[in-house]
Amino acid sequence: xxxxxxxxxxxxxxxxxxxxxxxxxxxxxxxxxxxxxxxxxxxxxxxxxxxxxxxxxxxxxxxxxxxxxxxxxxxxxxxxxxxxxxxxxxxxxxxxxxxxxxxxxxxxxxxxxxxxxxxxxxxxxxxxxxxxxxxxxxxxxxxxxxxxxxxxxxxxxxxxxxxxxxxxxxxxxxxxxxxxxxxxxxxxxxxxxxxxxxxxxxxxxxxxxxxxxxxxxxxxxxxxxxxxxxxxxxxxxxxxxxxxxxxxxxxxxxxxxxxxxxxxxxxxxxxxxxxxxxxxxxxxxxxxxxxxxxxxxxxxxxxxxxxxxxxxxxxxxxxxxxxxxxxxxxxxxxxxxxxxxxxxxxxxxxxxxxxxxxxxxxxxxxxxx
Amino acid sequence: xxxxxxxxxxxxxxxxxxxxxxxxxxxxxxxxxxxxxxxxxxxxxxxxxxxxxxxxxxxxxxxxxxxxxxxxxxxxxxxxxxxxxxxxxxxxxxxxxxxxxxxxxxxxxxxxxxxxxxxxxxxxxxxxxxxxxxxxxxxxxxxxxxxxxxxxxxxxxxxxxxxxxxxxxxxxxxxxxxxxxxxxxxxxxxxxxxxxxxxxxxxxxxxxxxxxxxxxxxxxxxxxxxxxxxxxxxxxxxxxxxxxxxxxxxxxxxxxxxxxxxxxxxxxxxxxxxxxxxxxxxxxxxxxxxxxxxxxxxxxxxxxxxxxxxxxxxxxxxxxxxxxxxxxxxxxxxxxxxxxxxxxxxxxxxxxxxxxxxxxxxxxxxxxx
Numbered sequence: 244x245x246x247x248x249x250x251x252x253x254x255x256x257x258x259x260x261x262x263x264x265x266x267x268x269x270x271x272x273x274x275x276x277x278x279x280x281x282x283x284x285x286x287x288x289x290x291x292x293x294x295x296x297x298x299x300x301x302x303x304x305x306x307x308x309x310x311x312x313x314x315x316x317x318x319x320x321x322x323x324x325x326x327x328x329x330x331x332x333x334x335x336x337x338x339x340x341x342x343x344x345x346x347x348x349x350x351x352x353x354x355x356x357x358x359x360x361x362x363x364x365x366x367x368x369x370x371x372x373x374x375x376x377x378x379x380x381x382x383x384x385x386x387x388x389x390x391x392x393x394x395x396x397x398x399x400x401x402x403x404x405x406x407x408x409x410x411x412x413x414x415x416x417x418x419x420x421x422x423x424x425x426x427x428x429x430x431x432x433x434x435x436x437x438x439x440x441x442x443x444x445x446x447x448x449x450x451x452x453x454x455x456x457x458x459x460x461x462x463x464x465x466x467x468x469x470x471x472x473x474x475x476x477x478x479x480x481x482x483x484x485x486x487x488x489x490x491x492x493x494x495x496x497x498x499x500x501x502x503x504x505x506x507x508x509x510x511x512x513x514x515x516x517x518x519x520x521x522x523x524x525x526x527x528x529x530x531x532x533x534x535x536x537x538x539x540x541x542x543x544x545x546x547x548x549x550x551x552x553x554x555x556x557x558x559x560x561x562x563x564x565x566x567x568x569x570x571x572x573x574x575x576x577x578x579x580x581x582x583x584x585x586x587x588x589x590x591x592x593x594x595x596x597x598x599x600x601x602x603x604x605x606x607x608x609x610x611x612x
Numbered sequence: 613x614x615x616x617x618x619x620x621x622x623x624x625x626x627x628x629x630x631x632x633x634x635x636x637x638x639x640x641x642x643x644x645x646x647x648x649x650x651x652x653x654x655x656x657x658x659x660x661x662x663x664x665x666x667x668x669x670x671x672x673x674x675x676x677x678x679x680x681x682x683x684x685x686x687x688x689x690x691x692x693x694x695x696x697x698x699x700x701x702x703x704x705x706x707x708x709x710x711x712x713x714x715x716x717x718x719x720x721x722x723x724x725x726x727x728x729x730x731x732x733x734x735x736x737x738x739x740x741x742x743x744x745x746x747x748x749x750x751x752x753x754x755x756x757x758x759x760x761x762x763x764x765x766x767x768x769x770x771x772x773x774x775x776x777x778x779x780x781x782x783x784x785x786x787x788x789x790x791x792x793x794x795x796x797x798x799x800x801x802x803x804x805x806x807x808x809x810x811x812x813x814x815x816x817x818x819x820x821x822x823x824x825x826x827x828x829x830x831x832x833x834x835x836x837x838x839x840x841x842x843x844x845x846x847x848x849x850x851x852x853x854x855x856x857x858x859x860x861x862x863x864x865x866x867x868x869x870x871x872x873x874x875x876x877x878x879x880x881x882x883x884x885x886x887x888x889x890x891x892x893x894x895x896x897x898x899x900x901x902x903x904x905x906x907x908x909x910x911x912x913x914x915x916x917x918x919x920x921x922x923x924x925x926x927x928x929x930x931x932x933x934x935x936x937x938x939x940x941x942x943x944x945x946x947x948x949x950x951x952x953x954x955x956x957x958x959x960x961x962x963x964x965x966x967x968x969x970x971x972x973x974x975x976x977x978x979x980x981x
Contacts, residue, residue: 345942366944500936500944524947524976564942568908
């Protein structure tokens with residue numbers, strides 16, 4: 244059964260009693276859609292900027308894709324919302340970079356940003372959730388450190404105990420604030436569902452969101468600067484800095500490869516996610532978990548949100564997933580030689596211009612059938 | 613339409629059967645192999661070099677020996693033991709060489725051994741023909757030198773001849789010529805028989821014959837010269853030398869290199885094999901040749917005898933073919949923790965016993981999803 248959920252219904256408060264009942268039923272069916280990180284709709288709001296009149300800015304907190312809790316957080320933390328949006332952008336960018344040569348290449352677009360891929364509880368959905376939660380935490384923390392936000396600044400707590408020949412100084416990234424904000428905003432919808440009905444999907448999302456943030460947190464680095472005579476390290480000040488987001492992406496991609504398939508186990512009041520195969524290692528707090536195996540993403544499939552790999556560019560010589568054999572799902576590929584013109588043998592002339600010749604280079608382009 | 617499809621199906625099945633019967637002499641190597649209890653994945657091929665004496669009874673009991681092979685078997689029953697040893701050596705070396713690849717040289721069925729792979733006409737087919745034919749030569753040569761066979765002994769053709777370098781041929785030179793001749797007679801028989809009966813050049817037969825020959829050549833290519841000095845107190849004034857078989861690992865390594873650079877040949881049956889594409893570059897006698905591209909061996913496909921790589925052990929950190937990335941075809945891996953109990957901190961007590969403690973080490977192993 245497919246139910247298309249009018250998002251308006253969720254926020255209608257002026258329903259009459261019989262309608263309320265129907266609405267309630269509707270709500271139960273419709274809650275599946277909250278697995279899709281609907282708040283990503285913020286990406287379409289161009290006015291998340293910090294400028295403009297307050298009432299204009301509050302507008303974005305009222306978009307229907309935000310849950311009640313989220314829109315409350317939004318109103319209270321208007322200045323942070325731009326970072327949230329940038330976080331979502333960063334997550335998509337990183338996801339697309341990490342998956343650029345896989346069958347599912349983290350393509351976005353359409354009404355749902357990620358398409359229907361987030362609907363099923365696959366590894367891919369797990370990755371998207373974790374990278375988004377991590378990215379929001381990353382960008383918010385970065386904003387704190389650079390002084391863009393009034394509510395937070397550098398982390399001063401690390402200064403308490405001076406140790407091993409250096410002094411805590413400089414601006415330590417305030418990861419605690421960033422992760423806490425990411426947790427309250429990104430997790431809001433799933434948290435409610437997990438508490439009320441302990442839905443397995445909500446539990447999965449929460450775990451993966453947290454895994455993303457934990458990866459960020461556990462990979463904080465010590466950065467130091469030496470201030471001695473002519474840069475010697477007699478005097479040294481250090482601070483805690485976040486890893487580059489690429490690093491987080493690489494780690495999470497590896498977690499994606501080793502993700503654990505889990506199933507919900509009900510014990511009394513609580514539902515827990517346990518590995519489907521008990522011989523396999525139990526997932527840790529930074530491991531990704533998923534409930535359903537992924538489709539093969541070879542063909543266009545409206546149901547799963549798979550776009551298929553027709554027309555994708557592939558690597559003729561690779562035997563991995565980016566190779567033509569696997570990427571094109573054994574359908575074969577077309578090789579085309581395309582000549583590209585590029586500037587070469589450049590010479591610098593005094594002063595000041597550069598003269599280049601143009602060279603033609605043939606590049607072989609392989610496209611999946 | 614439907615009927616046509618069925619006829620096609622039937623024709624396919626018939627074709628299949630005929631082809632499967634082609635290489636069943638390889639079943640000799642499986643005699644005495646213990647069938648695994650779960651799944652066909654690990655045949656326990658006996659590793660001992662001295663199989664039980666099967667006598668002439670095997671000549672009729674082994675399915676699929678062609679008339680010529682049966683004749684050889686009945687005339688020279690003692691040689692069959694050497695052939696069996698050789699085939700086993702070939703299969704084991706094949707498995708050794710391919711242990712970390714997606715296709716890992718696992719026998720596929722009860723009596724057709726590598727039936728599916730052999731019908732495929734791919735590089736793997738070429739390798740199997742090469743290595744098993746080399747194995748037969750190796751096993752036979754060894755048996756000749758050991759005096760196990762009545763029809764052959766050491767190669768005495770050069771005995772007593774002096775060389776310009778001042779030493780003499782002597783000792784027991786391994787009789788590779790005889791073994792090669794015998795192996796050609798036995799191993800090439802099915803293809804030669806099918807060629808005779810159809811009176812047409814069949815490119816598949818030609819491919820197999822070529823690869824069988826390439827395997828035999830590999831042995832002669834790696835023959836070594838061993839010498840011993842007989843002068844006063846072992847000085848090298850007097851020296852005798854003899855030819856010695858290479859170790860089979862060496863042959864395996866060589867054929868694996870040949871597999872990596874194997875040659876795709878044209879489908880048109882001509883007197884001489886031709887490359888597909890680069891026609892002018894001749895096909896060398898020691899090249900392995902193939903006519904069909906290999907499948908990717910990623911997903912289990914019982915209809916085609918492909919086991920898939922699901923459940924295979926992989927190396928998380930490797931970038932080679934055994935790495936999870938390549939072996940698992942992008943499907944990711946599962947993690948298992950296994951505990952190894954070893955004896956450690958052993959102490960010798962006078963006299964005479966040893967006490968040890970038990971140490972447990974935890975290891976993570978990775979298997980493809």
